[in-house]
Amino acid sequence: MNFGPTPLEEARGAILAHTVRLTGKVLKKGTVLDEAAIAALRDAGRREVVAVRLESGDVPEDEAADRIADALMAPLVARSRAATGRVNLFAESAGLFSLDAALIERLNAVDESVTIATLPNHSVVSAKEMLATIKIIPFAVPGRVLAVVEAIARSRRSGAPGLPALAVQPFRALSVGLVLTELPGIKESVMEGAVEATDSRIRALLGTMLPVERARHEEAPVAEALGRLKRAGADLLLIAGASAVVDRRDVGPAAIVRAGGVIEHFGMPVDPGNLICLGRVGDVPALVLPGCARSPKLNGFDWVLARLFAGQKVTARDIMGMGVGGLLKEIETRPLPRAEAPRNPVVTGPPRRARTVCALVLAAGRSRRMAPLNKLLLPDNKGVPMILRVVDNVLASHASPVIVVTGHERERVEEALAGRPVLFAFAPNYADGLSASLKAGLAAVPPEAEGIMVCLGDMPLVSGVMLDRLLSAFDPEEGRAIVQPTFRGKQGNPMLWAREFLPQMLAITGDIGARHLAARHADRLVEVEMASDAVLRDFDTTESLKGLPEYAAKR
Structure with a gap:
């Protein structure tokens, strides 16, 4: 096959390589130039044209695509007519599309002039769905190349001699x-x-x-x-x-x-x-x-x-043998080997699957172990109250909305969070214990929320990135309806709950949270290993604050 500028005197029978627009006439790419086309070009002042001239043994693109399609035909496989060097193959019935991947790779490796693209092996297909496309890249294929391609295409699978290279196996009415x-x-x-x-x-x-x-x-x-x-x-x-x-x-x-x-x-x-x-x-x-x-x-x-x-x-x-391509959905469940977790960085980025999850920040308690001080309002050496640090971390995650539950010293807590895009829920009976704060927050959960992440107001080391790791793992439909962080196997906070558990959470009484419910629903619980112990560390005594550099340096 010769390609390049061709004098009009030698162009009869050649194939036009590019579309040519003339006054009142368009000669499309692939046109076989006859006397009328050559005359039109000459009248337009052209003396030559970029064209392809076939040599002895060359097979034009449409004929080559036709012959390859014929070699690949199988029961329940239909084909289109050849056009511009292309033939498409279709399923005649719903079923399972299977192929010999190695054989298709052999066909594509014969010569750059022949390409075959297919659906993935073992694709479920419907009637009339496209299975493959055969495309000849240049305007012709050397006859010797086409003969090799046809021979390979007609061969049967090595592991299943009865099956052609491409097949549709119809579904049975089981x-x-x-x-x-x-x-x-x-x-x-x-x-x-x-x-x-x-x-x-x-x-x-x-x-x-x-x-x-x-x-x-x-x-x-x-x-x-x-x-x-x-x-x-x-x-x-x-x-x-x-x-x-x-x-x-x-x-x-x-x-x-x-x-x-x-x-x-x-x-x-x-x-x-x-x-x-x-x-x-x-x-x-x-x-x-x-x-x-x-x-x-x-x-x-x-x-x-x-x-x-x-x-x-x-x-x-x-x-x-299904492992290659078997990662159908990325999840964050136990992404780090426990023994290696401390030496690995925390994975960053948004959650893998968008879920509507709201966050409750429990900030209603009386701080009895630190009385008369309110631990949530204690400023660090930069003057930032603990509750503000916690809320800013939650706001940095993809949870929305963020609801802060107040009770003890309600006005001071709300003042400390002034300007932050949060909602407030007041727990009038906060003195009854943790369950009262939890119920007040749950009552404010919007109806569209699929999950509720319950955060503690005295855990300022839990970052937004860590919270997003929990959100990434959350998927009630796949059995991950309760998500809990761990560090070296020890369970921590916060916990994320699917909405289906809301009635049970509202039934809790006394100075306890919802953690005990997880034991009842172990088959719905997934643990996410974290790279630091932040999910284990709450600060509810003056002594524990010595573990926070921002506070230890101040005292």
């Missing part, structure tokens, strides 16, 4: 049985959400759900429920546990074994979705779902489910 396990204290809305999310997934893959079986979160009742679903014709068995599965011998996996099945793999290198358990009862696949399957958002369970509906047998090796 009947799915779901066992929903129950524990005391689990809200009905959580159970209903798990059913709704599962049903949506099944229907999207053209399946149907059998009537849901509900059973106590115990091995025997769950095994019996699996047996009933299998006898009812289930093609796939699922267990959604009231508590997350943490071991092969946990309730869900043990129930599969008790029902006559086997466990083939536990865990997967996909996040969210790590805690999935793959087994079978006879020839029926059986899965214990990870907690994130309660959410409709993409997680590792979706990947496994799509393959099963497409008729693929999912093995332990398949699951272990």
